[in-house]
Amino acid sequence: xxxxxxxxxxxxxxxxxxxxxxxxxxxxxxxxxxxxxxxxxxxxxxxxxxxxxxxxxxxxxxxxxxxxxxxxxxxxxxxxxxxxxxxxxxxxxxxxxxxxxxxxxxxxxxxxxxxxxxxxxxxxxxxxxxxxxxxxxxxxxxxxxxxxx
Numbered sequence: 001x002x003x004x005x006x007x008x009x010x011x012x013x014x015x016x017x018x019x020x021x022x023x024x025x026x027x028x029x030x031x032x033x034x035x036x037x038x039x040x041x042x043x044x045x046x047x048x049x050x051x052x053x054x055x056x057x058x059x060x061x062x063x064x065x066x067x068x069x070x071x072x073x074x075x076x077x078x079x080x081x082x083x084x085x086x087x088x089x090x091x092x093x094x095x096x097x098x099x100x101x102x103x104x105x106x107x108x109x110x111x112x113x114x115x116x117x118x119x120x121x122x123x124x125x126x127x128x129x130x131x132x133x134x135x136x137x138x139x140x141x142x143x144x145x146x147x148x149x
Contacts, residue, residue: 004090004149006109007099008078011116014104015070022063029056072102082148085130087119090149095141100124 001009033052076088085091091098097114104116117124123138127145130136135144 002149003110003112004099005078007090007107007114007116008073008076008101010107010109011099011101011104012070012073014107015066015073018066019063019070022059022066026056026059026063029059069102069104076101083131085127085145085148091127091145092147093143093145095143098127100127 029052033049033056072087078088080088082089085100087100089098089100091100097112099114099116100119101116103118103121107114107116117127119125119128126136126138130145132145132148135142137143
């Protein structure tokens with residue numbers, strides 16, 4: 001398995017775990033609200049239900065965001081090798097290893113730090129379309145693209 005496939009699999013597993021966690025939290029909240037509705041009445045009850053509803057809306061929004069990230073990740077052809085930086089590219093620079101996909105937490109694979117980067121992020125926009133040996137500067141750091149997979 002290539003490092004690109006390892007990175008992809010790690011991020012896909014990470015996203016699937018987050019989806020499962022959000023779904024469980026939403027389900028637990030719905031169950032709590034149902035149980036609370038059976039045994040309570042009055043202002044305290046209404047406030048508690050309102051708070052649970054607000055929390056459920058927040059969790060649903062977060063779940064939607066993670067589902068969108070999964071959709072982006074699943075749209076990537078992991079075996080495609082790019083000559084220019086684009087979605088799905090694994091970009092080795094003199095500073096970091098970037099995976100152009102969606103914004104996700106930094107990970108370490110094979111003792112290499114990997115930053116998952118959205119093409120819509122400021123750095124992602126700068127990198128799109130660049131080729132091997134291209135140089136660019138971002139936040140005072142000078143980058144050189146060493147390889148693209």
